[in-house]
Amino acid sequence: MNELNTTLLQPFQYEFFIRGIIVAILVGGVNGLLGVYVVLRGMSYIGHGLSHAVFGGAVVSHMLNINIYIGALLWGLISSIAINRVSRSGKVRADAAIGIISTTGFAVGVFLISSTRSFTRNFEALLFGNILGITYLDMIVIAVVSIVVVAFFLLFNRIMLFTIFDRETAKVYGVRTDAVDFVFSILLAIVVIATMNAIGVTLLAAVIVAPAISARLLTNNFTKMLILSTVIGAITAFAGMYVSFLFDSASGATIVLFSASVFGIVILYRVHKQLHRRVIHKHMHKWDHEHH
Amino acid sequence: MVAVSIKDITYGYTHAPVLERINLDVSRGEVVGLLGPNGSGKSTLLKIIAGLIKPWSGSIEFGDGMSNRPVIGYMPQVDGIDLDFPITVEEVVALGLWNRSRGVMPWHTSRYVREKVYNVLEDLGMSSKAKSQIGELSGGEQKRVFLARAIVHDPELLLLDEPTTGADPSTRDDILRMLHELNRKTKVTIILSTHDIIGVAMNLPRVVCLNKRIMVDGYAKDVLTKDNLLRVYGLIDSM
Numbered sequence: 251m252n253e254l255n256t257t258l259l260q261p262f263q264y265e266f267f268i269r270g271i272i273v274a275i276l277v278g279g280v281n282g283l284l285g286v287y288v289v290l291r292g293m294s295y296i297g298h299g300l301s302h303a304v305f306g307g308a309v310v311s312h313m314l315n316i317n318i319y320i321g322a323l324l325w326g327l328i329s330s331i332a333i334n335r336v337s338r339s340g341k342v343r344a345d346a347a348i349g350i351i352s353t354t355g356f357a358v359g360v361f362l363i364s365s366t367r368s369f370t371r372n373f374e375a376l377l378f379g380n381i382l383g384i385t386y387l388d389m390i391v392i393a394v395v396s397i398v399v400v401a402f403f404l405l406f407n408r409i410m411l412f413t414i415f416d417r418e419t420a421k422v423y424g425v426r427t428d429a430v431d432f433v434f435s436i437l438l439a440i441v442v443i444a445t446m447n448a449i450g451v452t453l454l455a456a457v458i459v460a461p462a463i464s465a466r467l468l469t470n471n472f473t474k475m476l477i478l479s480t481v482i483g484a485i486t487a488f489a490g491m492y493v494s495f496l497f498d499s500a501s502g503a504t505i506v507l508f509s510a511s512v513f514g515i516v517i518l519y520r521v522h523k524q525l526h527r528r529v530i531h532k533h534m535h536k537w538d539h540e541h542h
Numbered sequence: 543m544v545a546v547s548i549k550d551i552t553y554g555y556t557h558a559p560v561l562e563r564i565n566l567d568v569s570r571g572e573v574v575g576l577l578g579p580n581g582s583g584k585s586t587l588l589k590i591i592a593g594l595i596k597p598w599s600g601s602i603e604f605g606d607g608m609s610n611r612p613v614i615g616y617m618p619q620v621d622g623i624d625l626d627f628p629i630t631v632e633e634v635v636a637l638g639l640w641n642r643s644r645g646v647m648p649w650h651t652s653r654y655v656r657e658k659v660y661n662v663l664e665d666l667g668m669s670s671k672a673k674s675q676i677g678e679l680s681g682g683e684q685k686r687v688f689l690a691r692a693i694v695h696d697p698e699l700l701l702l703d704e705p706t707t708g709a710d711p712s713t714r715d716d717i718l719r720m721l722h723e724l725n726r727k728t729k730v731t732i733i734l735s736t737h738d739i740i741g742v743a744m745n746l747p748r749v750v751c752l753n754k755r756i757m758v759d760g761y762a763k764d765v766l767t768k769d770n771l772l773r774v775y776g777l778i779d780s781m
């Protein structure tokens with residue numbers, strides 16, 4: 251027992267492990283929170299698109315020796331605005347537009363990496379997530395970003411709700427819906443970039459979307475959905491990061507498997523509840539017949 | 543005196559106009575119905591009045607005591623809204639208090655908001671459904687909720703896009719009765735759209751028949767003649 255305890259707690263001796271766990275919890279929580287808006291707006295593809303697009307920016311800034319955050323952020327903002335614009339212009343179908351914008355960004359990154367054949371080790375973390383890839387700067391950035399995002403939603407929750415529920419009326423009532431979209435895109439781009447090293451760009455979309463759909467299935471209340479999604483995101487990211495260390499697996503993949511499992515359990519729970527209700531219903535029906 | 547003056551509006555989504563040279567004056571406290579078949583431009587005109595769409599040419603002017611940005615109560619055609627959204631009736635109505643000119647201010651307590659919301663739900667006979675999910679309601683009940691949201695902040699101008707479509711006849715009559723009463727009490731100006739000739743248009747004081755252009759405009763009983771309706775609806779069987 252004691253031995254098991256020491257094995258399970260042993261990783262906590264390492265500073266990089268503690269750093270990884272802190273980043274994972276924050277990343278999971280903040281993506282879970284943003285995911286609610288992404289899912290309810292029916293824009294699940296935006297996380298996928300944005301994360302892939304940003305990969306190109308990360309590689310370019312690495313090659314040009316610019317700080318990866320600054321380079322990727324700039325790139326992310328441009329992609330994000332482009333995605334937003336195109337998806338609302340109505341001329342090109344949104345999914346097609348995002349497909350092109352994001353894959354192009356991703357291709358730029360892959361092209362540069364494969365043609366120069368340098369620093370491939372580093373970018374594996376960027377693709378699939380690796381606890382060893384998480385820097386002290388990542389931790390500071392995600393901590394600051396989390397505070398900003400939470401503050402933003404505490405202040406503007408109702409305005410966000412109005413915008414995603416009924417954009418037209420919100421606009422008539424003086425909500426600056428375009429500004430809301432813009433700020434949301436910026437927040438999402440920043441979160442994606444701050445999340446990259448922990449999760450990896452190829453797997454990030456699931457971390458945004460999965461906790462939110464699980465939460466949606468568990469509650470009909472908007473505020474509860476926000477809280478649940480944040481908590482599910484944080485817990486699955488914590489578990490995934492921890493297990494990825496034990497198994498020496500890619501952290502992004504492990505986290506995604508955890509959130510997918512939660513989603514699976516939620517589905518089973520719902521099916522169970524429905525069956526249960528049906529059985530009760532049947533019994534009551536029978537009882538009704540027998541006693542009248 | 544003219545409260546809403548629509549001057550020579552032309553607009554289209556593509557190169558072809560869906561509204562052409564629309565001129566319409568509405569007085570303070572009037573109730574006007576825009577009547578026309580699907581695709582005749584009713585929603586588009588309401589959106590232009592609401593300021594959601596900038597017309598190609600022409601302008602909207604507000605007068606007779608209305609500021610040039612009047613307090614508007616807006617009710618969209620519900621088919622554009624995701625009714626599976628996790629939101630309750632009282633939350634929907636409370637959104638109406640997020641209003642630039644007559645909404646919740648920082649010094650308003652949540653009790654104030656609740657009271658406002660419950661009062662209007664009470665008036666519309668929906669207070670027992672306050673905690674229900676919007677998606678759990680019938681079509682008619684949903685109409686009442688969106689109407690409640692449109693009037694919760696005591697607007698000067700009500701723009702209602704098909705406020706009775708999808709409601710059963712008794713709900714439809716309720717809604718109309720309630721609108722007339724509100725109009726009598728508060729002198730709110732109401733412009734609503736409908737394609738229901740018998741149930742709605744016949745019960746309005748003034749009807750404007752629209753089909754890309756304004757075909758007829760006047761008292762319901764003068765406007766709703768067989769000849770006029772043939773012109774607006776094209777074919778008799780599309781009624």
Ligand SMILES: Nc1ncnc2c1ncn2[C@@H]1O[C@H](COP(=O)(O)OP(=O)(O)O)[C@@H](O)[C@H]1O
Nearest residue numbers: 555556560578579580581582583584585586587
């Ligand atoms: N967002 C849009 N993009 C392109 N065409 C549109 C759009 N909205 C409406 N239309 C077209 O404009 C015309 C008028 O539509 P609308 O104002 O919704 O009519 P109504 O409300 O009377 O049914 C229709 O032909 C419709 O197809």
Ligand SMILES: [Mg+2]
Nearest residue numbers: 584585586619
């Ligand atoms: Mg319409």
